[in-house]
Amino acid sequence: xxxxxxxxxxxxGIINYLLLTVIGLITxxxxxxxxxxxxxxxxxxxxxxxxxxxTDWSMEAYRFIFSTNTIFKAMGxxxxxxxxxxxxxxxxxxxxxxxxSRRDVDGRKVIMFMVVFTMLFHGGLVPTFLVVKELGMxxxxxxxxxxxxxxxxxxxxLKNFFQNIPEGLEESAKIDGCSDFGILFRIVLPLxxxxxxTISLFYAVTYWNTYLSAILYLNESAKWPIQVLLxxxxxxxxxxxxxxxxxxxxxxxxxSIKMAVIVVATLPILAVYPFLQKHFAKGAMIGSIKG
Amino acid sequence: xxxxxxxxxxxxxxxxxxxxxxxxxxxNKWIYVMLLPGVLYFLIFKYIPMYGLIISFQNYKPFKGxxxxxxxxxxxxxxxFTEPDFFTILSNTLILFVxxxxxxxxxxxxxxxxxxxxxxxxxxxxFQTIVYLxxxxxxxxxxxxxxxxxxxxxxxxxxxxxxxxxEKINFLLAPxxxxxxxxxxVIWREAxxxxxxxxxxxxxxxxxxxEAARMDGAGRLRQMWHITLPAIRSVIIVLLILKIGAVLExxxxxxxxxxxxxxxxxxxxxxxxxxxxxxxxxxxxxxxxIGLFKSFIGLALVMLVNRIAKxxxxxxxx
Numbered sequence: 001x002x003x004x005x006x007x008x009x010x011x012x013g014i015i016n017y018l019l020l021t022v023i024g025l026i027t028x029x030x031x032x033x034x035x036x037x038x039x040x041x042x043x044x045x046x047x048x049x050x051x052x053x054x055t056d057w058s059m060e061a062y063r064f065i066f067s068t069n070t071i072f073k074a075m076g077x078x079x080x081x082x083x084x085x086x087x088x089x090x091x092x093x094x095x096x097x098x099x100x101s102r103r104d105v106d107g108r109k110v111i112m113f114m115v116v117f118t119m120l121f122h123g124g125l126v127p128t129f130l131v132v133k134e135l136g137m138x139x140x141x142x143x144x145x146x147x148x149x150x151x152x153x154x155x156x157x158l159k160n161f162f163q164n165i166p167e168g169l170e171e172s173a174k175i176d177g178c179s180d181f182g183i184l185f186r187i188v189l190p191l192x193x194x195x196x197x198t199i200s201l202f203y204a205v206t207y208w209n210t211y212l213s214a215i216l217y218l219n220e221s222a223k224w225p226i227q228v229l230l231x232x233x234x235x236x237x238x239x240x241x242x243x244x245x246x247x248x249x250x251x252x253x254x255x256s257i258k259m260a261v262i263v264v265a266t267l268p269i270l271a272v273y274p275f276l277q278k279h280f281a282k283g284a285m286i287g288s289i290k291g
Numbered sequence: 292x293x294x295x296x297x298x299x300x301x302x303x304x305x306x307x308x309x310x311x312x313x314x315x316x317x318x319n320k321w322i323y324v325m326l327l328p329g330v331l332y333f334l335i336f337k338y339i340p341m342y343g344l345i346i347s348f349q350n351y352k353p354f355k356g357x358x359x360x361x362x363x364x365x366x367x368x369x370x371x372f373t374e375p376d377f378f379t380i381l382s383n384t385l386i387l388f389v390x391x392x393x394x395x396x397x398x399x400x401x402x403x404x405x406x407x408x409x410x411x412x413x414x415x416x417x418f419q420t421i422v423y424l425x426x427x428x429x430x431x432x433x434x435x436x437x438x439x440x441x442x443x444x445x446x447x448x449x450x451x452x453x454x455x456x457x458e459k460i461n462f463l464l465a466p467x468x469x470x471x472x473x474x475x476x477v478i479w480r481e482a483x484x485x486x487x488x489x490x491x492x493x494x495x496x497x498x499x500x501x502e503a504a505r506m507d508g509a510g511r512l513r514q515m516w517h518i519t520l521p522a523i524r525s526v527i528i529v530l531l532i533l534k535i536g537a538v539l540e541x542x543x544x545x546x547x548x549x550x551x552x553x554x555x556x557x558x559x560x561x562x563x564x565x566x567x568x569x570x571x572x573x574x575x576x577x578x579x580x581i582g583l584f585k586s587f588i589g590l591a592l593v594m595l596v597n598r599i600a601k602x603x604x605x606x607x608x609x
Contacts, residue, residue, distance in 0.1 A: 006510070008510055008511075009510065009511060012408070012510075012511050012512070013408070013410075016405050016408050016409065017409070017414070019405065020402075020405055020406065020409065020414075020418055023402070023418075023422065024417075024418050024421045024422065026479070027421050027422050027424070027425060027479065027483065028421050028424075030436050030437075030440060030479075031424075031436070033440065033447060034436055034439060037439070092328040092329050092332060093329070095325040095326070095328060095329060096325065096326055096328070096329025096330070098322075098325060099322045099323070099325045099326035099329075100326070102319070102322055104315070104319065105319050105322050105323075105326075106312065106315055106316060106319070111326060111330060114330075114333060114338075115333060118333060118337040118338075120536070120589075120590055120593060121341070121586050121587075121589075121590045122337060122340065122341065122586060123337070123339075123340025123341045123342075123343055123344050123582070123586075124340070124344070124565065124579065124582030124583065124585070124586055125543075125562070125565050125566060125569060125570070125578070125582055126343075126346075126565065126569040126570070126575055126578050126579040126582055127339075127340035127341070127342075127343030127344055127346065127579055127582070128336065128340040128343075129569075129570060130340075130343055130346075130353075130575070131335065131336065131339050131340055131343065135335075146332075146336070147336050148336075149332055149336075150329060150332050150333070155329070179321060180319070180321035180322055180325070181321060181325075184325070205427050208429075209428075209429030209430075209431075209432075211429055211430065211431050211544055212543060212544050216566075216570065227429050227431045227432075228431075230431050230432070230435055231431050231434075231435070231548060234435040234438055234439065235431070235434055235435060235438055235548055254445075255439060255442075255445045255446075258435070258438075258439050259439055261435075262432060262435050262436060262439065265429075265431070265432055265435075266428060266432050269427050269428060273424060273427060276427070277420060277423065
């Protein structure tokens with residue numbers, strides 16, 4: 001856009017930058033506050049109230065939360081389901097997306113409709129729970145993965161991506177005697193690495209954030225992933241609603257300890273975010289516009 | 292005689308066509324093998340639950356299963372509409388939905404328009420990196436962060452309020468604070484992410500339009516109003532349709548995390564009610580009926596709004 005040099009235009013520009021800066025700060029300050037808070041001592045936290053950057057760095061909170069193996073265990077569950085889940089999801093999503101991307105396959109329109117329809121209408125919580133229960137998946141880690149193994153949204157993004165690969169490439173491979181699996185794994189997938197990476201990360205984030213499936217399908221607290229533990233430590237303690245879910249009335253943990261747990265549960269997301277960010281804008285657009 | 296011939300010819304053609312189809316199916320057999328796991332997934336975890344919705348017309352007993360349970364017709368739906376609780380829950384749901392529409396929906400549009408006026412690429416990129424981030428955090432993390440900040444004992448917000456000499460506010464338990472907290476969290480988590488699609492639509496606008504407008508003496512606000520906004524109108528409408536279709540899908544997780552015994556009156560929504568009544572109290576059929584009611588309203592609304600959009604000359608969703 002060409003520079004607008006009128007007084008009104010300048011004013012507009014300045015106010016615009018100012019407002020956006022404020023919005024950016026409002027978004028980022030809570031994160032900074034929590035990270036900073038997790039590295040201070042409880043005593044300092046109580047004494048200095050408005051500190052955003054700690055003066056007295058301390059690992060006390062982290063030492064405390066890692067002193068028992070509850071957090072390690074929950075982290076293990078989350079890491080495990082994220083890894084296994086992402087691989088399973090990616091595998092069956094890629095297979096199905098490739099099948100649906102092939103224009104010469106009879107019935108692909110029917111299957112496509114079947115997929116899109118599930119985005120508009122679904123059985124809901126109770127019937128889905130009953131299916132999972134009938135399959136004997138209650139209190140198994142499979143319940144965290146299989147019921148949400150494919151996201152229709154991700155499937156459509158990937159299918160559209162595959163469709164944009166020139167058909168000539170696949171045809172010539174076929175003439176050279178390549179099988180359908182060969183075409184998918186040797187030609188289509190290597191050409192789709194950006195899309196595969198993006199969608200893997202989408203899946204990984206979803207698995208890491210799994211909360212609903214865990215409270216629906218896991219009764220044993222020993223199997224809880226980190227998100228459920230986080231809720232237990234921060235939300236229930238702060239909500240002070242002991243009557244409902246907490247078995248024993250324990251004093252709420254100190255602020256710095258809650259903050260440390262939040263940081264631990266957030267860290268993996270922050271670690272993958274830079275990789276994620278490179279591609280997702282494009283992916284989100286393909287998915288939402290083309291449907 | 293001729294009729295027989297026609298019939299025969301028809302059979303021959305049909306046979307040829309079916310063998311043709313058979314050949315095509317066989318040729319693509321490995322593709323069908325590839326489709327199989329995905330199709331099974333959708334059948335088992337999406338379509339069998341749809342079939343399972345028939346328990347809302349039964350008195351479902353887990354030991355008897357769907358085939359053995361007694362049919363009760365519309366009894367559960369009648370209960371739904373006579374239970375006073377249901378209206379509280381329905382109105383709580385609708386209020387949160389309207390708040391979403393009024394307070395959240397326009398924000399990404401406004402932010403995208405503002406961001407479009409930014410010339411510095413560095414500023415733009417940095418801003419986007421920051422505001423997209425919360426979208427990737429789970430509701431548990433978002434709610435946890437706000438609980439840590441808004442709590443009465445040691446939360447920074449209440450410390451600030453006290454510092455300026457006001458009474459501390461019980462943001463987390465007071466029923467009147469549930470809705471503001473809810474919508475603020477929605478905005479904080481999703482507003483930035485919501486700009487993506489509008490920014491993409493804005494990027495595809497022909498720059499000549501702006502030039503022509505400038506020639507005619509249009510300032511920046513006028514350019515926004517007469518060029519940018521009309522150009523992204525169809526995107527706004529599509530997203531509005533999708534939003535309205537999701538009228539009763541406020542997100543179980545978010546509300547459930549904010550729900551407690553103090554704010555239940557304003558915070559209980561259809562989703563959380565289905566969870567408590569269905570899975571915690573074992574009223575499978577009744578809460579399946581509520582779920583069906585909800586899914587049906589959502590589907591009907593998407594279709595309705597889509598039709599209205601098409602009548603208005605817009606593309607719609609499908």
